[in-house]
Amino acid sequence: MKRLRLGIAGAGHLGTIHARLASKLPQFEVVGVADPVAAAREKIEQSLQLPTFSSHEAMEGRIDCLVVASPTFLHFPIGLWGLDRGIHLFVEKPITASVLEADMLIKAARRHGCVLQVGHVERFNPAYRWVRQRSSVPRQIHAVRTSSFTGRSTDIGVVHDLMIHDIDLVLDWVDSPIEEIRASGVSWMGTNEDYAQCQIHFQNGCVASLVASRVHRTAQRALHAMTDRQIIDVNLATCEVALSEASSEVASRSFHIDRLSGQERAGLKDEFFERWFPTTHWKSDPVNAIECELLDFHRAIESGKAPEVTGEQGREAIDVAERILSAIAGRTSVAHRRVA
Numbered sequence: 001m002k003r004l005r006l007g008i009a010g011a012g013h014l015g016t017i018h019a020r021l022a023s024k025l026p027q028f029e030v031v032g033v034a035d036p037v038a039a040a041r042e043k044i045e046q047s048l049q050l051p052t053f054s055s056h057e058a059m060e061g062r063i064d065c066l067v068v069a070s071p072t073f074l075h076f077p078i079g080l081w082g083l084d085r086g087i088h089l090f091v092e093k094p095i096t097a098s099v100l101e102a103d104m105l106i107k108a109a110r111r112h113g114c115v116l117q118v119g120h121v122e123r124f125n126p127a128y129r130w131v132r133q134r135s136s137v138p139r140q141i142h143a144v145r146t147s148s149f150t151g152r153s154t155d156i157g158v159v160h161d162l163m164i165h166d167i168d169l170v171l172d173w174v175d176s177p178i179e180e181i182r183a184s185g186v187s188w189m190g191t192n193e194d195y196a197q198c199q200i201h202f203q204n205g206c207v208a209s210l211v212a213s214r215v216h217r218t219a220q221r222a223l224h225a226m227t228d229r230q231i232i233d234v235n236l237a238t239c240e241v242a243l244s245e246a247s248s249e250v251a252s253r254s255f256h257i258d259r260l261s262g263q264e265r266a267g268l269k270d271e272f273f274e275r276w277f278p279t280t281h282w283k284s285d286p287v288n289a290i291e292c293e294l295l296d297f298h299r300a301i302e303s304g305k306a307p308e309v310t311g312e313q314g315r316e317a318i319d320v321a322e323r324i325l326s327a328i329a330g331r332t333s334v335a336h337r338r339v340a
Contacts, residue, residue: 002302003029007063007087009056009078011035011044013152014092014119015069019048021291022067027298031062056081063087065115065301067294071155076101083108083116090297092119093168094160095314099322102315109311115300117293117307118314120168124292126284127239128169128223134243136227141170141208143223146216149189157192159185159321159328163212167324168309168317169223176204178320183327188215198324231277239284244277 006028008019015033022028032051033044041052053059056066056078065088068078076096082089083105095118096102109116122128143166183198194215200208221236229246273279293308300307 001027003027004064004088004298004301005029005031005062006065006067007031007056007059008033008067008069009035009074010067010069010071010092011037011040011052012069015067016044016048017290018067018069018294019044019050021288022294023048023050025291025294025298027295028065031059034059060085065090065297068092072097072160073155076105079105079116080108083112083114086112086114088115088297088301090115090117090119090293091314093121093314094118094156094164094318094321095311096318097156097160099315099319102311102318106311106315115297115307116311117297117300118309118311118317119290119293120165120309120314120317121289121293122165122169122221122236123172123309124287124289124296125236125239126287127234127236127241127282130282130284131223131225131232131234131241131243132173135173135225135230135232137204138173138206138208138225138227138232140226141173141206141223142225143170143208143210144220145211145222146213146218146220148217148219149194149215154190154192157185157187157196157325158194158212158214159196159324160318161212162214163196163198163210163324164317164321165221166210166212166223167320168313170200170208170210171316171320172313173225174202174204174206174208176202176206178323179203181320181323181327183324185328193325193328196324196328198327200320239287241282242279243282244273244279246277 006022008015011033019033023030032053034053034056035041044052066082068075068091075091079089079091145162180201185193185196188194195213197211223234225232231244233242296308
């Protein structure tokens, strides 16, 4: 196993997490964390005892790979700087602020033979991975992702900040071209949307409804889905799954509610899932998904094989996010201002 020299651009919330985890992994030597804010650098030096730099450019010639955990508008310039120097790149979600920038990063990675991985962390969530392996093609998906207002990532709206996670999961799960997107949103705390909801209609007939809010009293990360014969509930926060499989009678459509007697109907509620949709409950042991991402980054660099989430997949997520924002911009929000 080769120990890779790793640099981190950004000493904020996510950059600090990456630095802390990577410094404990034998696969990496953390060369330093770059951030223009002195107070942020001082916090890294005191809490993690790692070297810091005022600019990522100070790490040139010292690193083999780079994690970009800076504000979104800096993902492209910092990422391109690294790729043009043959440095393998892990960039936090969203990959860039625009599809055009994403395309340029992808081309640069190909040109220089570098790994380009995007930090869509929910792909490493054990609950999603378990369901993905055991479910058939979804027909309906409902995703809800909410949090209280943290004051972070205010340079982007909730679509790029939170909904982007579920956009990526839905694109991975459904794997069909998109026919239509409908969306609306509300802006409360600034010019960017803080609440958004959308419906994504796929060519294979699946409809995905996504809701994201960063002005909510409670935090939630959940998926509810239906396939031709499954009802699936996924709690991404607790890594719990309830997967209900239709009985042979229901799946074959030989069962009909109108054929039941009054007595049978009376007991239907109590035995519904036991008899008609027997359910498997599954819960994962705790997993640090960001650590899994870093290990996948090392594996991709060492093996030359694609990472779990490629630059192309990150680009598809940002493309859909842009289409959602365009749909939102075409509607009047229920708040006192339009969402741009």
